[in-house]
Amino acid sequence: MVMNIADEKFERDLIDNRARSVAHLFIDRVAKSGQDEAYRFPQGGAWKSMTWAQTDTHARQIAAGLVALGVDAEDRVAIASSTRLEWVLADLGNMLAGAATTTVYPTSQLADVVHILTDSGSRVVFAEDTDQVEKLRSGREQIPDVVKVVVFDGEGDGEWVMTLDELRELGRTRLEETPDVIDDRVAGIKPQHLATLIYTSGTTGKAKGVRLSHDCWTYEASAVDSTGLLNAGDVQYLWLPLSHVFGKMLLCLPIQVGFPTVVDGRVDKIIDNLPETQPTWMGAAPRIFEKVYGKINTMMEADGGAKLKLYRWAVEVGTKVANERADGREPSGRLAIEYKLADKIILSKIRARFGGHVRYFISG
Template sequence: MTTSNGTSDEKVDREKIENRAPSVAHMFLDRITASPDAEAFRFPMGAEEWIGVTWAQTGERVRLLAAGLIALGIQPEDRVSLASTTRYEWVLADLAVMCAGAATTTVYPTTNAHDVAFIVADSGSRIVIAEDADQVGKLVQHRDELPDVSAVVVVDGHGDGDWVLGYDDLEDRGRTLLAENPNAVSDRIQRIRPDHLATLIYTSGTTGRPKGVRLPHSAWTYEAAAIDAIGLLGPDDLQYLWLPLSHVFGKVLLTLPLQIGFPTVVDGRVDKIVENLAVVHPTFMGAAPRIFEKAHARIESMMEDEGGAKKRIFDWAVGVGLKMSRARQDGRSPGTRDRLGYALADRLVFSTVRERFGGRLRFFISGSAPLNPDIGRWFDAVGIPVLEGYGLTETAAASCVNRPDSNRIGTVGRPVPGTEIAIADDGEVMIKGPGVMTGYHNRPEATAESLTEDGWFRTGDIGSIEDGYLRITDRKKDMFKTSQGKYVAPSATAATFKGICPYASEIVVYGEGRPYCVALVGLDAETMTEWAGRNGLDGASFAEISQHEKTRGMISTYIEELNLQLNRWEQVKKFTIIDRELTVESGDLTPSMKLRRKVVVDSFSDSLVGLYD
């Protein structure tokens, strides 16, 4: 096997890893002690107002909620399910669960009632914290299947005097317990060991039934300490956090501030991201590639609308920026002319683009799915590097990440210190380190299939290691072989196409056992609406726009451009355009915006088969 630990030439403060806190709860208490009056979190209140809270203030709320859970009978390592969108109350609840010595079972708020009941029951959750009446309704619908659940706590709402308690009720119970036993929470925290279960995250289920991934406290404290040890972030940073906290990517970004001490702006409204960036001025943000694709497409579309001199200046500036980006990637020093050109491009164009994102961003962090290298180069050109990283739910997210001073676009970076990456003989990526799960909940056979006896986790991804950097090429299960015996990596093709075509949200390449490849193309509603207005289709419905001959002609030119970059057997010979937008709500995407390939293929199987007629 080819292996990499990625740290041979890197300055690493290993003491931070070796001397890390024994649990997330201990880490939280240490942060309160170290910077009680520093801002911890900021969250929206109403349409315009933002509320900031200190670590000490957060600690007081968490202590009350943790005591409330203990008063309800929660014991060490009991599971408490948390079904909510990303908001400050999610943060409080998660920390409270761990400070009570229990483990958070995360539930996406978009999960249907049947699957919610499965997750809550399979996890053995004793209590469920639900965001609102909609989430409570899913539980009530399946109450007979949840005998272990003694109470449901609703964040936005009131109790029913029976099974459901209000958030205020939970705090009141905590207040009463602490009046009787002031050390109830601190005593519970002191008994938490590194190997105790902290989080149970159910895989989002791109294929098959979700599996509960068991992550101990040691996985989270390691991830936080390892990122701190390489100096990627500091206490002066400001994070903007919108990602689903039920997802491992969002969860690790919630753990980092406990270790490092920077404040975090929390707002899960996806439609407010760009607007909020301009208001709160963060220094970094994590996101899935779709966010960067949409931002890139939006800016390019706006410049297309402007036309004339502005468009020419913009294109010239991007060209200059790309030359500088290529020089950095090649390790070359740009010439005087290029530096002067870039300074002018920055003053005329790039500074305005950066202001749109708040003006202070040091970098973005991309994860959850492959990022098209052309999108990465575009952002690098305008002065906002996108550091692509890699990890899975089973590895507590952050296994590899690019560093700001050595960002190799097209790779997912080097392993974080303490983690090893290997490539098996069949090309599968293997991971070993303190962040790897202890196993799947109630699934010993699945655990044995994924974890080797000596601790390596089989990721299911195909990749290669180049100078210590990991490059992911596709999912092992997604790759297919045509009837000509040629392998095709559909994810790589999709990433390339979305970088070329600003109007595409997804492309599903298909061709298992077939003589050639075909594709389903999903369109982005926002950019297509603007395009339609420019092309005589103003006022038409999304379905009408998607099926119009003008749209097909436009997408066809991008397919032709894509095919020029592919081997003959990978090329898309025919395609059809999906007549609706692919969404999380429709089940096409996971909550972290990953394509559910099998779901989409099954939904549009007739269209795919028709392309071979």
């Protein structure tokens, strides 16, 4: 739908009274929705859930572990991993410790990783697996500022590399000794403090770090929330690379609004996962939606006959409705009747098979 910005309705108070930082935003969400589902993730061939309160426990332990390692306010802590629950927890741990997340694509070559880590001055690196650890180990002499590597899937070496569980245990000990250590860190975070460094190649030369403050993220989250498009009853499907600015925004948004997020970065599993997880919306690049549409077409063509004819008719009706809405009009008359019929007999069945009650697909 094309809309004049002056006519757009939004809740200004949500923006004006936004949280001071991502850490404050998260603490507020835990207080409001502690026992509600926060994240859903694949584990052992099944889907597991984590509440906001459970997420808070994990994130605080990680944050306290980072403090124990000597990470100070606005120190950079890198994450080199694909999209998965541990990425989310590590980032939240960084936020609660008052640190800033440096994002590293797991596919980056050693030279690029070394540049990002040295340019950012990162002190700790969260690494997804042994492949990422070995990459870091091969460049260790070039990244002297990195005091510790924390691996999600793999073993520690008792010296430079430790596991995520070992970091959490370190954090538990620190919290027993100093229960207020994380609350004190959060109290010191200001809106203009650095929250994220995202590296982009830019136009020439080496990748350049884009400095993004806490206020950047809380503004984006509150601005989307102010439109009323999403609510606590929604379910997000998140697969986008969290090293990308759009992916990070999609991490902050559910903390602002309070809906659960399905986290699984395996691109080849998206189409299979949608009917299993029943999301109501998903942000993605256009190519993903093209793949979903292509699989639906293949499925319907295989069925053939009357079902295929009905499907093509429903798609034609849906296209007309989309064009009407793009021009700022809702369908009326015969088209409105046809759309209700098409939705009832065809489109609703497709949604049930390929994504439950999906209402929104957002293209980044």
